[in-house]
Amino acid sequence: MVIVLRKRTLILCFAVAALVAFILSSGRGETLYALNYLSSGNPIYKGDGSRPRVAFECNVVWGTEYVPAMLDIFKQHGIKITFFIGGEWAEQNPELLKRMVQEGHELGNHGYSHKYHSKLNFEQNREEIMKAEKAIERITGVKTRLFAPPYGDFNKTTLQAAQSLGYKTIMWSIDTIDWRGDGVDSIIKRVFKNPHNGAFILMHPTEDTIEALPVIINGLRQRGYEIGRISDLLNE
Numbered sequence: 263m264v265i266v267l268r269k270r271t272l273i274l275c276f277a278v279a280a281l282v283a284f285i286l287s288s289g290r291g292e293t294l295y296a297l298n299y300l301s302s303g304n305p306i307y308k309g310d311g312s313r314p315r316v317a318f319e320c321n322v323v324w325g326t327e328y329v330p331a332m333l334d335i336f337k338q339h340g341i342k343i344t345f346f347i348g349g350e351w352a353e354q355n356p357e358l359l360k361r362m363v364q365e366g367h368e369l370g371n372h373g374y375s376h377k378y379h380s381k382l383n384f385e386q387n388r389e390e391i392m393k394a395e396k397a398i399e400r401i402t403g404v405k406t407r408l409f410a411p412p413y414g415d416f417n418k419t420t421l422q423a424a425q426s427l428g429y430k431t432i433m434w435s436i437d438t439i440d441w442r443g444d445g446v447d448s449i450i451k452r453v454f455k456n457p458h459n460g461a462f463i464l465m466h467p468t469e470d471t472i473e474a475l476p477v478i479i480n481g482l483r484q485r486g487y488e489i490g491r492i493s494d495l496l497n498e
Contacts, residue, residue, distance in 0.1 A: 312459070319370070326355055
């Protein structure tokens with residue numbers, strides 16, 4: 263059977279194609295990409311790319327001795343970031359957790375006991391997330407709504423469990439790999455290898471990170487980037 267496309271149908275197809283091309287060329291495609299992921303349950307690797315903004319995300323389950331210095335640096339530079347907190351760490355360090363909130367930082371959920379979430383079933387995933395949520399809320403009054411799986415390890419079950427609890431699963435688009443101990447220069451080079459609008463920049467509390475942060479902050483600002491929290495780039 264031969265299907266004959268009418269002239270009106272062809273015109274409509276061309277119009278739709280032109281609209282899509284306009285959105286992508288105008289930078290709105292990045293925004294639509296982010297907004298689509300917000301409601302899909304898929305992991306979010308970057309935020310709204312329509313403006314020169316990046317977000318810092320710091321996973322905290324160890325490196326406690328370096329957290330105060332990190333907070334000092336962010337305060338000195340007028341920066342608010344997102345800290346993803348392990349539940350056990352929260353219970354062991356309530357004052358540092360409270361300080362994060364007092365200084366305007368965003369708290370996210372990093373699971374309770376830093377497990378590989380792809381190895382957990384649906385209920386175990388939920389339990390890890392809920393235990394961390396309750397620990398953080400009990401100390402700060404903050405109810406977390408962003409979840410960063412430990413080790414960046416997840417599967418479909420993890421995503422479904424997080425979404426069932428009202429969470430968005432957050433990953434990253436730039437990884438400092440600061441935990442590996444490759445040195446300050448390596449951390450800086452990884453950040454500036456491919457900085458981009460909407461980037462989520464992952465870090466941890468380490469001695470090298472503390473030394474690298476002022477260079478990274480100043481370098482990003484010199485390139486015209488604003489630095490903020492994950493939710494700032496999710497239009498929330």
